[in-house]
Amino acid sequence: MVIRKGYKQTELGIVPKDWETKSLSECEKITMGQSPESKYYNKSGDGLPLIQGNADIENRKTIVRVFTSEFPKIGKVDDIIMTVRAPVGNIAKATFDCCLGRGVCSISSKNNYLYHYLIFIENRWKSMSTGSIFDSINYDGLSKLEIKIPKSTKEQELIAKSLSDIDNLIHSLESIIQKKKNIKQGAMQELLTGKRRLEGFSEEWNTKRIIDFTDVTSGGTPSTLIKEYWNGDIRWMNSGELNLKKVFDVEGRITPLGLKKSATKLIPKNCILIGLAGQGKTRGTVAMNYVELCINQSIGAIKPNESFNPEFLYYNLDLRYEELRKMSSDSEGRGGLNLTLLRNISVYLPSNKKEQDAIVKILSDMDSEIEQLEKQLEKYTNLKQAMMQKLLTGEIRLV
Secondary structure: OOOOOOEEEEOOEEEEOOEEEEEHHHHOOEEEOOOOOHHHEEOOOOOEEEEOOHHHEEOOEEOOOOEEOOOOOEEOOOOEEEEOEOOOOOEEEOOOOEEEOOOEEEEOOOOHHHHHHHHHOHHHHOEOOOOOEOOEOOHHHHHOOEEEEEOOHHHHHHHHHHHHHHHHHHHHHHHHHHHHHHHHHHHHHHHOOOOOOOOOOOOOEEEEEHHHOOOEEEOOOOOOOOHHHEEEEEEEEOHHHHHHOEEOOOOEEEOHHHHHOOOOOEEOOOOEEEEOOOOOOOOOOEEEEOOOEEEOOOEEEEOOOOOOOHHHHHHHHHHOHHHHHHOOOOOOOOOOOOHHHHHOOEEEEEOOHHHHHHHHHHHHHHHHHHHHHHHHHHHHHHHHHHHHHHHOOOOOOOO
């Protein structure tokens, strides 16, 4: 291997000659957490907030869930907080003085270079070479963690500033996106319920069951034991892909034989898709397909027709996610949704289809604006990852 001029080989790879490798304990003080007895926990604000793990971290900042009036181990504001129990290695900044529970440690550093470096190596903790989950680390293991670091404090500061600047840009975009989503949510609640009418429309709205103006179907899954059913040219959607919301393509593909020999159905574009069952939050999730595709048995599809705007119905049902979640095919609420339940959902909608179209136009424009901002966010997130790779290894120098 040829080493570039001005660089050297170390145990952590090639670094600039004026960089060094140091153990984490040589860089900064590490304080391992120790949970107080639960009898000291409270929500009245007595004592310090307790930080125990990932649940107490949001957007790389500590958040308050519970207080404790006894605090055997304390983290200070601006300390680096690292999770030391599964998942190991997640990094945040302490936004206030806190009690450190046994699931975290603090690194008493004002050095933002170290903060960014620990984020850079976060994924290394997620699994071992054997593929098993790395579920905890103790002080000895953490203190020996090797860090690549410039000897020059000025270079450390320049690298940290560059990464902090793009972090601020990312956080600003995230904030704008959330505000836009909140505005859209408010518009949906007003426009889809008739609370706010658009200028030029005064016709009445009617309440109809879905079965009164269209029908619903579901699909199936070709046998995975028969290879001739799979890897064809026909799109086949599973319920996990409902989270795409606006579906222009899916991963699965089946053959004409798989379609013929199973319960799946080829549905037209512009169906409203609803999760009938599924893991986590899938049940009740609403999406819409913009291409012809097949669906599995855990998806209900409300068919489009000329009597209504399917996107109006999509937005209407998407707004009612929690309501859909509470519907159940059994009396105890543990069952999934079924086609009968979907057919009998009541929908309040304008009798004038042009009003439906006008409402859809407003909400679609909001969606488009949010989608463009999310593309920008993805671009800057990828740029930050590339910057970390170059700057925190010394491949690109700022001095």
